[in-house]
Amino acid sequence: MEKLRVTFLGTATSIGIPVIGCDCSVCRSEDPRNKRLRSSIYVETDACCWVVDTGPDFRTQCLREDIRQVDAVLYTHSHMDHVVGFDDLRRFTFGHDIEMPIHATAETLDDLQRMFHYAFNGENRYTGYIKPNPHVIDGSFQLGDCEVTPLPVSHGKVETIGFQFQLPSGPRFGYVSDCKTLSEAAEETLREVDVLVIDALRFTPHPTHMNFDEALATAERLNARQTWFTHFSDEVDHQKAEATLPKGVALAYDGLKLEI
Amino acid sequence: MEKLRVTFLGTATSIGIPVIGCDCSVCRSEDPRNKRLRSSIYVETDACCWVVDTGPDFRTQCLREDIRQVDAVLYTHSHMDHVVGFDDLRRFTFGHDIEMPIHATAETLDDLQRMFHYAFNGENRYTGYIKPNPHVIDGSFQLGDCEVTPLPVSHGKVETIGFQFQLPSGPRFGYVSDCKTLSEAAEETLREVDVLVIDALRFTPHPTHMNFDEALATAERLNARQTWFTHFSDEVDHQKAEATLPKGVALAYDGLKLEI
Numbered sequence: 366m367e368k369l370r371v372t373f374l375g376t377a378t379s380i381g382i383p384v385i386g387c388d389c390s391v392c393r394s395e396d397p398r399n400k401r402l403r404s405s406i407y408v409e410t411d412a413c414c415w416v417v418d419t420g421p422d423f424r425t426q427c428l429r430e431d432i433r434q435v436d437a438v439l440y441t442h443s444h445m446d447h448v449v450g451f452d453d454l455r456r457f458t459f460g461h462d463i464e465m466p467i468h469a470t471a472e473t474l475d476d477l478q479r480m481f482h483y484a485f486n487g488e489n490r491y492t493g494y495i496k497p498n499p500h501v502i503d504g505s506f507q508l509g510d511c512e513v514t515p516l517p518v519s520h521g522k523v524e525t526i527g528f529q530f531q532l533p534s535g536p537r538f539g540y541v542s543d544c545k546t547l548s549e550a551a552e553e554t555l556r557e558v559d560v561l562v563i564d565a566l567r568f569t570p571h572p573t574h575m576n577f578d579e580a581l582a583t584a585e586r587l588n589a590r591q592t593w594f595t596h597f598s599d600e601v602d603h604q605k606a607e608a609t610l611p612k613g614v615a616l617a618y619d620g621l622k623l624e625i
Numbered sequence: 626m627e628k629l630r631v632t633f634l635g636t637a638t639s640i641g642i643p644v645i646g647c648d649c650s651v652c653r654s655e656d657p658r659n660k661r662l663r664s665s666i667y668v669e670t671d672a673c674c675w676v677v678d679t680g681p682d683f684r685t686q687c688l689r690e691d692i693r694q695v696d697a698v699l700y701t702h703s704h705m706d707h708v709v710g711f712d713d714l715r716r717f718t719f720g721h722d723i724e725m726p727i728h729a730t731a732e733t734l735d736d737l738q739r740m741f742h743y744a745f746n747g748e749n750r751y752t753g754y755i756k757p758n759p760h761v762i763d764g765s766f767q768l769g770d771c772e773v774t775p776l777p778v779s780h781g782k783v784e785t786i787g788f789q790f791q792l793p794s795g796p797r798f799g800y801v802s803d804c805k806t807l808s809e810a811a812e813e814t815l816r817e818v819d820v821l822v823i824d825a826l827r828f829t830p831h832p833t834h835m836n837f838d839e840a841l842a843t844a845e846r847l848n849a850r851q852t853w854f855t856h857f858s859d860e861v862d863h864q865k866a867e868a869t870l871p872k873g874v875a876l877a878y879d880g881l882k883l884e885i
Contacts, residue, residue: 381684385716386693421681421710424641433646445712445741450681452705456645480740481705 367532369511369625370409374416374426376595376617377401378566378574379446381422384599391599398603398618402426403446404542404596406562407435410532412509415439417528417540423450429620437508440469441542442525443476451481455495464498468506470515472524474499502526516551518544520564521573529554536560538625539589542596545573547583555587560625562617565594567601577606584614593617627792629771630669633881634676634686636855637661638826638834639706641682644859651859658863658878662686663706664802664856666822667695670792672769675699677788677800683710689880697768700729701802702785703736711741715755724758728766730775732784734759762786776811778804780824781833789814796820798885799849802856805833807843815847820885822877825854827861837866844874853877 382401383392391399403420407430415437416423426432435457441447458465469477477497478485484495500506505514516527520543527541536559541547544564547555555561565580574596575583584592592614607616642661643652651659663680667690675697676683686692695717701707718725729737737757738745744755760766765774776787780803787801796819801807804824807815815821825840834856835843844852852874867876 380713380716383688385684385687385713386691421684421713424645424681425685427645428643431646449709449712452709453640453645453681456640479742482739 366535367411367510368535369530369532369538369623371538371623371625372407372409372430373595373617373619373621374405374407374430375402375420375422376597376619376621377403378596378598379403379444382597382599387599389599391602394602396603398616401597401619405447406540407432408511408530410509410511413437413511415508417441418447418542419450419454420446421449424453426619427453427456435465437466437468439513439528440467440473440477441527442520442523443469443473443480444523444543447543448477448480451477451484452495454497455493458496459493462492464496466500467497468500468502468513470524470526471501471503474501514554516541516554517548518551519546519548520544527551529558536625539563543574545571545575545579552587555589557588557590559590560623561587561589561592562595563592564596565601566596567598568606569600577609581611581614589613591615593621593623626795627671627770628795629790629792629798629883629885631798631883631885632667632669632690633855633877633879634665634667634690635662635680635682636857636877636879636881637663638856638858639663639704642857642859647859649859651862654862656863658876661857661879665707666800667692668771668790670769670771673697673771675768677701678707678802679710679714680706681709684713686879687713687716695725697726697728699773699788700727700733700737701787702780702783703729703733703740704783704803707803708737708740711737712744712755714757715753718756719753722752724756726760727757728760728762728773730784730786731761731763734761774814776801776814777808778811779806779808780804787811789818796885799823803834805831805835805839812847815849817848817850819850820883821847821849821852822855823852824856825861826856827858828866829860837869841871841874849873853881853883 402422405418514529530538539558540562566574595617662682665678774789790798799818826834855877
């Protein structure tokens with residue numbers, strides 16, 4: 366049976382781990398699972414492959430995982446740690462007379478067009494430049510034979526979405542990297558989800574991200590079969606934090622691969 | 626005598642070396658000098674320290690060089706490979722109630738304000754966010770006791786500058802990372818310069834960057850005492866390219882440190 370193959374490109378919050386100039390035990394840790402680039406995943410099916418978010422580490426992440434094909438890009442929201450690697454997408458259209466499909470909400474597309482106007486304004490159509498083809502997300506859509514359902518979530522002032530991915534008659538995979546609370550619609554979609562990846566910034570509360578307690582309560586309420594936490598701050602030491610988690614819940618790390 | 630201490634944070638053109646998905650001999654080389662992040666330098670004096678440009682690799686570069694202080698940021702121009710690491714500057718004001726001085730031309734500041742409007746619009750004054758203090762470059766200015774002279778150069782459609790740095794009665798250091806030709810004013814300022822860093826993208830010609838021949842002719846015409854090439858494509862193998870250069874001219878590499 367066809368599966369979704371997921372690679373975690375990054376699992377850190379905005380500043381990355383280690384944090385510049387920080388001497389805390391997590392930032393100085395030798396555990397490779399405590400070295401975290403900005404949050405992003407790469408998803409492959411037999412028909413199509415795509416990346417969710419392109420933060421500043423996007424090139425580094427592509428080199429590390431030897432990613433050579435990206436058929437589409439999905440954005441959760443337009444915070445800097447999720448979008449500023451946009452220009453490095455040019456390598457995936459280089460030499461081909463093709464556009465890169467960019468799927469995002471209208472608000473996020475507006476922000477991308479403001480930030481990267483040279484790419485969207487149609488004036489720089491060189492072979493070597495990224496030529497985006499914007500698709501407004503306003504409901505479920507298909508990537509190859511995978512159904513993608515946007516999940517509206519609350520995350521500070523910026524309209525933010527997560528995604529559910531499902532192959533025909535395959536299990537459901539939910540990815541919500543940045544959120545404080547799920548919307549009712551998101552909760553309904555994700556109920557009994559097979560694999561859930563969810564924002565769990567740290568132990569202490571935060572105004573725009575779930576902490577561990579909130580993420581655990583959400584996973585339990587949704588009755589997710591398997592849950593992976595992501596989008597960590599340097600409060601989170603991988604080994605110590607994982608020891609506190611119940612069965613069926615674990616911490617994602619950069620380079621983790623799942624088959625769903 | 627006080628010196629300018631210069632660290633090369635990166636020496637690559639926009640896409641970085643290795644290039645994503647490229648199997649050429651330079652991109653697959655084991656020579657660490659062929660591993661290049663996007664072009665930027667860090668300059669320290671006894672009184673002040675600053676960075677020229679903050680590309681996508683800025684956080685990685687700060688971690689590699691253990692940079693813990695940045696008193697000011699200078700921008701050459703607003704192409705993506707020189708600016709999109711802007712948000713990672715937040716670490717250098719974190720916990721301090723200070724603003725980060727941002728020196729750039731009016732055109733570049735306009736672009737920065739468009740791209741990073743959340744930082745410039747005064748609405749997000751959280752401790753943890755970067756709070757820029759824009760300074761329009763319209764002539765020479767001081768950073769500590771260092772005189773900074775902007776050098777207008779031609780580089781495609783975007784107004785671009787290089788910089789000359791000079792401590793009181795010290796030698797002159799010129800940095801021009803992106804240019805096709807120098808302006809008359811830039812040539813006049815840089816004549817007999819002690820150390821010149823100049824764009825030398827590759828051997829073959831390019832519409833907006835100097836190639837090796839053009840950079841060599843410029844260094845010779847200016848009668849620079851010592852010249853370092855930078856901003857390379859993957860045409861440039863460090864060892865092979867350096868063997869072709871005359872005395873007094875060499876290739877910069879990531880991590881190279883100069884005392885001037």
